[in-house]
Amino acid sequence: MNEMFLLKMGEIVLKGLNRATFEGRLHSNLTRRLKPYGKFKIRLLQSTVYVEPESEDCDLDGAWEACARVFGIAAMSRCRGCEKTIDAIFTACRDYLGDEILMAKSFKVESKRADKKFPMTSIQISQEIGGLLAEEYPDTAVDVHNPEYTVYVEVREEHAYVHGPARPGAGGLPTGVGGKTALLLSGGIDSPVAGYMIGKRGVELECIHFFSYPYTSERAKEKVLDLARIMARYCGRMTVHVVPFTKIQEEIRAKCPEEYFTLIMRRMMMRISEALAERLGCMSLTTGESLGQVASQTMQALMVTNAVCSLPVLRPLIGMDKEEIITVARKIGTMETSILPYEDCCTVFTPRHPKTRPSLQEIEKVEQALEIEALVAAAVEGTEPVRIYARR
Ligand code: ATP
Ligand code: MG
Numbered sequence: 601m602n603e604m605f606l607l608k609m610g611e612i613v614l615k616g617l618n619r620a621t622f623e624g625r626l627h628s629n630l631t632r633r634l635k636p637y638g639k640f641k642i643r644l645l646q647s648t649v650y651v652e653p654e655s656e657d658c659d660l661d662g663a664w665e666a667c668a669r670v671f672g673i674a675a676m677s678r679c680r681g682c683e684k685t686i687d688a689i690f691t692a693c694r695d696y697l698g699d700e701i702l703m704a705k706s707f708k709v710e711s712k713r714a715d716k717k718f719p720m721t722s723i724q725i726s727q728e729i730g731g732l733l734a735e736e737y738p739d740t741a742v743d744v745h746n747p748e749y750t751v752y753v754e755v756r757e758e759h760a761y762v763h764g765p766a767r768p769g770a771g772g773l774p775t776g777v778g779g780k781t782a783l784l785l786s787g788g789i790d791s792p793v794a795g796y797m798i799g800k801r802g803v804e805l806e807c808i809h810f811f812s813y814p815y816t817s818e819r820a821k822e823k824v825l826d827l828a829r830i831m832a833r834y835c836g837r838m839t840v841h842v843v844p845f846t847k848i849q850e851e852i853r854a855k856c857p858e859e860y861f862t863l864i865m866r867r868m869m870m871r872i873s874e875a876l877a878e879r880l881g882c883m884s885l886t887t888g889e890s891l892g893q894v895a896s897q898t899m900q901a902l903m904v905t906n907a908v909c910s911l912p913v914l915r916p917l918i919g920m921d922k923e924e925i926i927t928v929a930r931k932i933g934t935m936e937t938s939i940l941p942y943e944d945c946c947t948v949f950t951p952r953h954p955k956t957r958p959s960l961q962e963i964e965k966v967e968q969a970l971e972i973e974a975l976v977a978a979a980v981e982g983t984e985p986v987r988i989y990a991r992r
Contacts, residue, residue: 601681603660603696606754606761607649607667610674610771618777625774625802626672629836633670636992637663645757646714649673652681662992669834671800673769677752681759684718689725689753690732692762697751700764701733704749706741709733711753718755725753773802775836780804781914782877783886784869785828785840787820790888790917792827792934793925797916798886799835806880807838807988808873810845815949823940825986830934832990841880843872844982848975849949855969858951862896863958864967865949866905871972872979874909879980886914890925895954904958 607630612622623644630649634640638658643650651667653660660678667676682692693701693709701707711725720728733751734742740749754761783795785807795805809824821842828840852864873885889897896905906913917925929935 601759602653603678603680604653604761605649605651605664605667606677606679606763607651607673607769608675608766609644609647609649610672610769611773612672613647622672622774622777625776626670629672629774629776630667630670632836633666633990634663637666667769668767669770670774671770671772671802671834672774674771675766676769677763677766679754679761679763681761684715684755684760686720686725686728686732689755689760689762690729692760693729693733693751693753694736696762697764698737700749701737701740701751704740704747706743706747707733707737707749707751708742708744708747709751709753711755713755715755715757722755725755729753770800770834772800775799775802776804778802778804780806780880780882781884781886782873782880782882783807784873784888785809785824786888787823787827787938787940788888789922789929789935789938790890790893790925792831792888792938793928793932794886794888794914794916795831796834796928796932796934798914799831805831805835805838805886806877806882807840808843808876809840810843810869810872812846812849812949813844815846815849823937825988826937826991827934828988829991830932830937832988833992834932837990838988840986840988841876842984842986843876843979845869845979848979851970851975853949856966859953859955860958860963860966861949861951862954863901863904863963864970866896866901867908867963867967868972868975868979870905870909870913871976874911875976875980876983877911882911884912884914885909886916888917889915890917890920890922893922895956898956900957900959901955904960904963907960 615622630642639654641652641654680692680696682688709726709730711722713722752763778801781803783805785791807828811821848868856864
């Protein structure tokens, strides 16, 4: 039999009545993600997904990496299937894992028997296969307590499978089981990480980007689209809604006191995002804010920004340090793009001395200088959707 993948489902197995819906999503997400790599047969049985290439020209390495970014998978193994006999299992171990066993100082065999009709217990299988491999590889010691390499044998309903140690999957829940959120996506380090974290909980993303051309360049917008393409490798296809924000920023600058610029701008972002979220069927907003990171992210500032919206605002980074956020950004591959040096709309209009303890009353008073409803409506009308597909 060909090489194939066994993917262990994560939290899905804890679901009761919803389990079928969750599994259906996982199946269709995997089917879509694997499509560029050839034809694969994907089957879900109990808590495992079996992924088998259906032709010789499948790109197994590409498919393997793609699977590692599909939410809902807790652990994954590349394996070889074989007949359910000791002979066939031994031959599969030798042919498929021989190099690894040869290179290791010590090894052991661990077996699982899902097919209770199989005439040997799992301990007997391990002993038998371990004995045969020990004869075949006399220079590798058997060590059942602390082996350098472990050979896994799984005897299941149709076939047996042999593999080495599993690697962790992307975790979380299958994309699409948790509804949709509107992610406020800037070009920075934080918001792509926030999107990834909410996406991991099974939520589909609609991204909203506030664009202040010509204060920020076309390249700054391209950078944001690139970040979305990288996020899409985990979170699935999405749309970036590019909101024209220049007029609003100029109005704020002309009519409001400087120390309030950022907060008023953020309140405008939230109002527009909420209007877009409703149109797009999103049940929440998501931002990359982290408590105390900058003046506009103090508790008072968050209270003031929250006051303009009624949808829940998800802030998955709220308790994380910058270093922790950067670790995730590196892991998901957004960091390098995030630190490219193009201006963001916020940096262009940053006040020299922003208010860190604003009162809601003060803000509401200074905002009276703006035609808020008309500005929000025009921004929503002028928004352009850009469809995003995952970058391979
Ligand atoms: P990030 O690192 O995500 O760019 P930041 O450190 O620049 O965030 P702020 O400018 O205070 O922090 O922005 C806080 C949050 O507001 C961002 O995480 C993002 O969710 C949202 N946001 C900021 N600027 C924009 C923008 N131009 N378009 C869309 N959302 C934005
Ligand atoms: Mg930030």
